[in-house]
Amino acid sequence: MFKPFEWILALRYMRARRQEGFISVVALFSLLGIGLGVATLIIVMAVMNGFRIELMGRILGINGHVIVQAQAGPLNDYEALAKRIEGLAGVASAMPIVEGQVMATAQGQSSGALVRGIAKTDVARVPLVAGTLQGATLDAFDGADAVFLGERLANKLGVWVGDKVVLISPQGTQTAFGTTPRLKAYTVAAVFKLGMAEYDATFIFMPLDNARAFFRTGTGVSAIEVMLNNPDTAGAAVGRIAPLAGAGARLVTWEQLNATFFGALEVERNVMFLILVLIILIAAFNIISSLIMLVKDKGRGIAILRTMGATRGAVMRIFLIVGSAIGVVGTGFGVVLGVVFCANIESIRQALQNLTGAKLFPDEIYFLSQIPAKMEVGETVLVVVIALALSFLATLYPSWRAARLDPVEALRYE
Numbered sequence: 521m522f523k524p525f526e527w528i529l530a531l532r533y534m535r536a537r538r539q540e541g542f543i544s545v546v547a548l549f550s551l552l553g554i555g556l557g558v559a560t561l562i563i564v565m566a567v568m569n570g571f572r573i574e575l576m577g578r579i580l581g582i583n584g585h586v587i588v589q590a591q592a593g594p595l596n597d598y599e600a601l602a603k604r605i606e607g608l609a610g611v612a613s614a615m616p617i618v619e620g621q622v623m624a625t626a627q628g629q630s631s632g633a634l635v636r637g638i639a640k641t642d643v644a645r646v647p648l649v650a651g652t653l654q655g656a657t658l659d660a661f662d663g664a665d666a667v668f669l670g671e672r673l674a675n676k677l678g679v680w681v682g683d684k685v686v687l688i689s690p691q692g693t694q695t696a697f698g699t700t701p702r703l704k705a706y707t708v709a710a711v712f713k714l715g716m717a718e719y720d721a722t723f724i725f726m727p728l729d730n731a732r733a734f735f736r737t738g739t740g741v742s743a744i745e746v747m748l749n750n751p752d753t754a755g756a757a758v759g760r761i762a763p764l765a766g767a768g769a770r771l772v773t774w775e776q777l778n779a780t781f782f783g784a785l786e787v788e789r790n791v792m793f794l795i796l797v798l799i800i801l802i803a804a805f806n807i808i809s810s811l812i813m814l815v816k817d818k819g820r821g822i823a824i825l826r827t828m829g830a831t832r833g834a835v836m837r838i839f840l841i842v843g844s845a846i847g848v849v850g851t852g853f854g855v856v857l858g859v860v861f862c863a864n865i866e867s868i869r870q871a872l873q874n875l876t877g878a879k880l881f882p883d884e885i886y887f888l889s890q891i892p893a894k895m896e897v898g899e900t901v902l903v904v905v906i907a908l909a910l911s912f913l914a915t916l917y918p919s920w921r922a923a924r925l926d927p928v929e930a931l932r933y934e
């Protein structure tokens with residue numbers, strides 16, 4: 521498709537002489553613009569993917585994929601129902617829980633918290649909790665006053681393993697003088713760190729029987745959390761669980777509970793993709809300007825080539841090679857830069873944090889304690905294709921203009 525002399529001339533045009541230095545600078549900036557645009561797009565998409573995957577992993581790692589609740593009041597006969605649900609295909613576990621809002625106080629400090637009552641055997645099936653315990657092991661999850669606290673909540677209250685924390689329930693006891701808040705002192709048996717700031721600052725785990733007694737659910741529980749082998753099949757699982765739960769139960773999937781949150785992440789991801797593609801488009805316009813200036817500067821040479829027998833197609837292909845080379849090299853530079861940055865993004869953050877003294881990624885705002893980056897091959901290939909396509913399209917008009925140059929007009933005043 522491209523003849524040897526076309527490659528030779530294209531490579532010569534890319535090596536600008538001293539009087540053509542400005543054109544070379546414009547081409548260099550075009551190359552850097554495409555490279556930085558590609559790298560930025562790869563990095564941002566990888567971070568957005570990492571956020572989604574990490575948040576989903578933590579949310580689904582601590583919450584059920586399908587929640588079975590009673591329409592009103594506690595869910596009774598929960599043990600038999602949990603066993604029937606665990607017997608279904610695709611179900612990993614069915615864990616009865618008791619949940620309730622409390623006020624936790626200790627050392628003169630107080631904070632709102634969410635108590636989750638769960639059996640010790642079920643805690644062992646939640647790796648995010650059982651695998652991150654500090655100060656004790658899972659064996660400490662026993663006794664009438666044992667609780668596990670999230671790390672941020674423990675730090676806020678100023679307590680550690682062995683200290684006391686008082687839990688106050690708004691669902692108090694009715695007396696002749698009104699409602700008295702229900703409160704009880706518990707011992708911090710262990711501290712866990714889920715890696716998600718919101719959960720570490722609010723969650724308290726308590727043995728199931730103790731939680732039932734504290735929240736006075738009687739013989740029932742708040743809900744049964746069903747964990748599936750594949751969270752994406754939650755909708756189909758509801759159809760299989762509903763007949764077992766009966767008409768008095770209400771089933772909710774994790775997708776319904778977190779639809780707004782993950783929907784916002786998806787919208788933000790798509791908008792960022794479109795905005796960053798514009799960066800590559802702007803860099804492509806720089807290719808157009810640099811090639812137009814190169815065509816104008818090489819007008820005399822193009823005219824001589826035409827008089828020597830070079831066809832319009834040959835001239836057009838020469839400038840296509842020049843413009844496409846800028847796009848290819850710039851895209852390759854961007855891919856390498858993006859991959860290297862994604863692979864070392866946390867180290868780069870730590871270095872910048874130490875250099876500036878500023879907290880660049882506060883976990884209380886961004887939920888996570890580290891910047892996640894997850895590159896997907898399909899998205900990276902899409903970015904490369906878009907960059908190359910825009911670079912190639914940017915070369916068409918200058919190349920067509922060079923091919924349409926009239927040799928007579930170009931050499932009239934030479």
